Amino acid sequence: MTENGIPAVELDHVTKQFGEFTAVDDLSLSIGENTFFAMLGPSGCGKTTTLRMIGGFEDPTSGTIRLHGDDVTGLKPYRRAVNTVFQSYALFPHMTVAENVAFGLRRQKVDDAEIKRRVGETLELVQLSARGSAKPKQLSGGQQQRVALARALINHPRVLLLDEPLGALDLKLRKEMQIELKRIQQEVGITFIHVTHDQEEAMTMADSIAVMNHGRIERLGSPSEIYEDPRTPFVAGFLGASNLMHGTVSGNDVGLPNGAVIRLTDHQAARCNGHREVQIGVRPEKLSFYGRGTSENTPANRLTGVIADASFLGTSTQYLVEVPGIGQVAVVEQNLGEIHAPGEEVVVAWKPEHTFVVE
């Protein structure tokens, strides 16, 4: 947020329907100034449609969109101080890199000397100074990506929209570009709205993430907030892996079908608000193995089971533990000492503060 508190982008009860299909369903959202904001979700969740409505490529069926407090609903893209990096880059194939980058300034009738200066400056920002006279076809995927970025940023938009910008790159390049994008966002200091289906990408770059499903926002918050307390089974499953279990609440305790009792924090217990039957979850890396003889050092939440499978992943090992009455529980342990073998009977335990309740 800026000092005066006006958000960069504000969606107010926005709905978009395509015929019978509701792509975005009564969505309200406010994105602060100078944030890296990610919209994360599976395909068809409405994230791209939301982005396209902010850009002006689609008009909402109902609702209001504001940019820095001004109502822009129904305004054409060329009247919005917003620029987009398209999924397939959409570089103009008949123009050189420099002409592509200068396109927006030319349309705004900026004078030639100024255009020349800013094209040079922006190509430098994306480290492509030497390729100004090349055609897009002659560049690699990563370079084309950076041209698309430069072409948008040169206009000094107040909000930059990125539609799965890294989707077409290979893994190594994608990692590099994630860091690069974050650096550029901090350097230019504007709001980036990034649409992606890659949870790791969203968590690496974003200050704030909206997890979307069926045209609605399921969870909104910082990456760590969302990860540690996903609140819904969908978010728990979409962002990283989770062990989810059904149980019955009484006070701060949850009774599981196999008789084990799991302890919740006061905060999580309050979230059950009167429900008896709940689903609780815990991330696999929060679980540890303990021998049969438990001591006072063993965390309070415990399950007993038999290791069904162990997969060595390099830095860690992933185990599947068969717990009678509950099913398989995934455990990820750092490879510090011994590696357990399938068939071994174990106690897995975790701390109450690592338990979350999902609705």
Place this chain on the structure above:
Amino acid sequence: MTTTLHEPELARLARRRAMVPYLLLLPGMAWLFAFFLVPILRLIGVSLQSGIYPNYEFTWQWDNYARLWTQYGGQVWNSLRFAFIATVICLVLAYPLAYFIAFRGGRWKNFLLVLLLMPFLMPFLLRTLSWKIILADEGLVVGTLKSIGLLGPNATLLATSVSVIAGIAYNFLPFMALPIYVSLEKLDRSLIEAATDLYARPTEAFRKVTLPLSMPGVVAGTLLTFIPAVGDYVNVLLLGSPNEFMIGNVIQSRFLNVLDYPVAAALSFTLMAVIVLMLIPYVRATGTDDLVA
């Protein structure tokens, strides 16, 4: 292949793979050799003969070539003029038509394309003859134009350059529309979105992105229209009068009526050369690399 190959075998495979493009070219090349190159050389040979049918002999009769300018200048001028005007008319009609089908056609796209090609299900002669009825002296078009004062009371359209150009434009319209349609259809829509995102108004987006990227279709369409239109003679025969005779009519009558093969051959060859010479700068200017890309 699961077994490992020895080096000589690998080399043989590589050699064989290198041969494939040539083998694939072979039938086409053979066809062009037999039915294009050989006849062209023979045409050149005939064009330098002299004499009276059927006794021609090869005498390096260069004079045959001069006839195009000395004797048939008017017909050459008619050919180029009519073909040029008809090509411009086709372009003006076909571009918006192709644009509409490609961008606004939606689920009607295929239906609209069939409509565009529908007249071609009718024989060429019937199609052209029907213009005789449309443009007839007592017909609807002439009557209407007279009543609103665009035509004088004694004016006609049939047997004038107007009817010939109308016939040519009508017959070649799909050859212009289809290549333009294809180039617009395959144009990535996100490029137009990107242009409007970068502050281009719709007209600017068209001028800076859509039009330049559809130029390969425009070039292909104008070539497919202009080249056959220059050599056309049927439209003149059916809709024109001897005043509108084009070079095609001369060649046809030299070959089939007068049986003056050498002059007919010289005219044919010169016409071809003139068209090629005219089109080289055009294709250069509009970008050949996009045409083949």
